Amino acid sequence: MRDLSKDLQGKGDDLLANVDQLDVISDLASEFDNDLSKLDVVFENPQNAEEILDLSKRFGSKHNEILSAVDNIDEVGNLANRFEGDASKIETLFDNVDRVVDIKTLADKFDDAAASGVEVKPEDVLDNLEHLDDVLALDQKFDGEDGKLMNLYLNPEKAGSLKGLIDRYDQQAEDLIFNLDALDSIEALEQQVDGDSAQMAILLANPEKSNQIKTLSDRIGGNEVELLENVDQLDVIEDLTDIFDADSDSMEIIFANSAKASKLSSLSKDLSGKEQDLLDNIDQIDVIEDLVVDYGGDPEKMDVVFRNPSKASKLRDLNDDPDFEGQSDDLLSNIENVDNFEKDPRLLGFAKNHPEFFKLLLSVGEDLDIKPEDIDFDLLTQLVTLDLQRDELSKVLSDLNIGPDSDGPDDVPPSNDDLDDDFDAVSLLESHDFAGEIPSDLVLSEDKIRASSLFQETLDIFDALLAMDEYSTASSSDSPSSTTGTELPMGIIGGVNLKFSSGDYDLSDLGYVSYAIAASESLTIEGSLGFSSTSNNLDELIFISADTLSVAEGTSIDFSGRSLGLGSFDTIDIINVDLHAEEEIGIRSLDSIVINNSDFATRGSGADFVHLMAAANIELNNLRFSEQVKQITMDAMTINLRNLNFPAGSTVNLNSSYGGLNGVYPNFGSSAVGRVNFIENVKYNSHLLISRAAFDAYGQSITIGVSGL
Secondary structure (H helix, E strand, O other), rough: OOOHHHHHHOHHHHHHHOOHHHHHHHHHHHHHHOOOOHHHHHHHHHHHHHHHHHHHHHHHHHHHHHHHHHHHHHHHHHHHHHOOOHHHHHHHHHHHHHHHHHHHHHHHHHHHHOOOOOOOOHHHHHHHHHHHHHHHHHHHHHHOOOHHHHHHOOOOOHHHHHHHHHHHHHHHHHHHHHHHHHHHHHHHHHHHHOOOHHHHHHHHHHHHHHHHHHHHHHHOOOHHHHHHHHHHHHHHHHHHHHOOOOOOOHHHHHOHHHHHHHHHHHHHHOOOOOHHHHHHHHHHHHHHHHHHOOOOHHHHHHHHHOOOOOHHHHHHHHHHHHOOOOOOOOHHOOOHHHHHHHHHHHHHHHHOOOOOHHHHHHHHHHHHHHOOHHHOOOHHHHHHHHOOOHHHHHHHHHHHHHHHOOOOOOOOOHHHHHHHHHHEEEEHOOOEOOOOOHHHHHHHEEEHHHOOOHHHHHHHHHHHHHHHHHOOOOOOOOOOOOOOOOOEEEEEEEEEEEOOOOEEOOOOOOOOEEEEEEEEEEEOOOOEEEEEEOOOOOEEEEEEEEEEEEEOOOOEEEEOOEEEEEEEEEEEEEEOOOOEEEOOEEEOOOOOEEEEEEEEEEOOOOOEEEEEEOEEEEEEEEEOHHHHHHHEEOEEEEEEEEEEEEEEEEEEEEEEEEEEEEEEEEOOOOOOOEEEEEEEEEEEEEEEEOOHHHHHHOOEEEEEOOOOO
C-alpha cells in the first residue's frame, strides 16, 4: 500500500477504501502506467475492477474503450468472450462500445434464434451495426412474433427499408416482413408512382409480385401504373414482352386491350410468326381464336384470314351456321364475299363453281347497287350459262332493278329453252346420298344435260372415257365394246358428290333403259347393291367420276341389264369386290386400274365380254372370271398379272404400249414397263403359263398386241 500511495499520490483514501482489492488496483496501475484519470474510473467503480483488469490485460490497446463502458462492463465482457477469436469482430465491438447493451441484446436474440434452428449467428449483429437501431425498433414492434422476427434476423440488412415502409404503410407490415427480397423494388416503384395511394394499395397487396413489376417496368421503360392495374396477369404480360421484344408501341396496344392479353399470348404461341398480325387485329382476337380452331391453326389458311380481317367475324359466323356445315374451306376461299352468302347459302357453291362470273356479278352489281343475294338464285343459274359480256349483264341487272327501257330491249332476249335446261339441271350442283332408292326428279335426260353448261367438265370426262374405245385395239376387231354409247335413251343421275349404299334399286319407273351415275367430284359405292327393272329391258349402267371413284372393300354390284361399267378420271381400286351383269363388264380409267381378290361374272349365253382400259397401268391379282366370260380385252401402257385364270374357250386380247416380245409373247416372272407381264401364276384353262413353251402350248387364244391408247 505504501508503494502504491507513493505511485498514486493523492489517492490514499481511495486505496484505503479498497484495501481488499489492492492487488487488482496495483495490477491496473501498472496496466495503465499509473494514469490517474483511468484509475479514477476504477475507484469510482471498484465492483468492476477485476473485470476491468481482465479485459485490459486481454485487450491492452482498448483501455479507453473498456473504461468508457464501465457501466456495462458485464455486457462488454460477455461479447468479448464470444468474439475473442475474431480480431475484426473485436475491433468492431470496441469501436461501437457505446452500443454494447443493444449489441448484446440483439446478439442474445440471435443466439436464441440459432438455437431454434434459424441459420443466424451473433456475429451477424456486428456485420449489420448500421441497421442496429432499425432492427431493434422492428424487434420491439414484432415482439413475441417469432416467425416474423426470424425472417428479420435472417435479413438484418433489410431492416432500414422495412422500417421505413412500415412507418408509411403500417397496415401492410406483415406482408412486408415476409417479402423482404421485394423491398428494394417496392421502394423504387413507390417513387415511380409518386406514392399514389391507390397504386401503392395494389402493390402492397401483392408484394410478392413487386420484383416482376419492377423488372417489366425497367424493360418496357415505364408503364408501372398499367402493370399494377394488370397485376393478376403479369405472367402473360411478361410473355408478351418477350414476344414483342418490349416494343413500346406494341406494349401500349396490349395494355389498352389487357382483357385480351391472355388470348393474344396463347395464340402467338400457336401461330408462330403471326404475332404482329394478331396484335394488329387484337380487337377481333375472340373471332380469330375460333377460326384457329375451325382451320386447325393452318398457317396458310390463317394468312387468308389476316389478309381479310374485316371479314373474319362473318366467316366465323357462317362456319358455325348449319347451312354451311362442311364448307369452311370453301368459305375461306371466298372470304371476300362472305357477306353475300348469309342470305342464300347456295351462293357459296355458285361462287365456287363460277368464280369469274361471280366476280363480274359483284363488279356490275356494285355499279348498280345490286347484291347477288338480292337476285333470284334460279335466275343466276340461268344467267351464268348465257356467257354475257359486262355491258349485257349490266343491262339485264338494270332491267331487273328499275325495269326495262320504255321502248323495250333492242336485242334478242336469251332463249327460254336454254334457261329452262339450266334450271332443270340444278340438281347437278348438289351432292346426294342414295340408300336403295333413286328419286325420279334426280334422273335427267342426257340431251337436257348436254344442253346445259352446268355439268360440262364431268361430261368431258364421260366423253373421254367413252372415246378410249376409238383407240383400243379391241374396238377395231369384231369383239363387242363395253359402254361405247347406245342409241337407246340414257338417263343421268348427277351431282357433285354422290354416295350409293346397300339396297335394291328399282329402275322400273325412272323412264330409261340405260343410266349413267356421274359425279363431278367424288363417287362412293359401298355395301350390297342391286339394280333391276320389272320390265327386264335394261341395257346399260355406268358409274363415272370426274375425280375419284371409290368402291369400298366387300362391295357387291349386281345389274340385271346387259352391261355394267365403271369409269374415273383417277385411279380405280377394286379390292374384294364382286361385279355382276348379264353380258358385259367394263372398267375404264384415265389413270390406272388396280383389282385384287375380286369376281367379275356374267350370266349370258353368248360371247360375254370383260373389257379393262387404263391410260397408265393395269394391276390384277386374283381376279376371277365366271365361265360364261368368253371375250376378255385389256388395254394399258403396262399390264401386270398375278394369280389369274382365263376361262376355257375365252378369246383374250392383251394390249400394251410395246406389245409382245418378238411380237408374240408376254414377259414372264417380272414387270417390264410397256409390256404385258405374266408375273406369277397366270393360267389359261388352268394351264400354267410360265414360259414361251407353255404359252405356245396353251396360250393360242391369247393375243399380245400394241395398245392404241
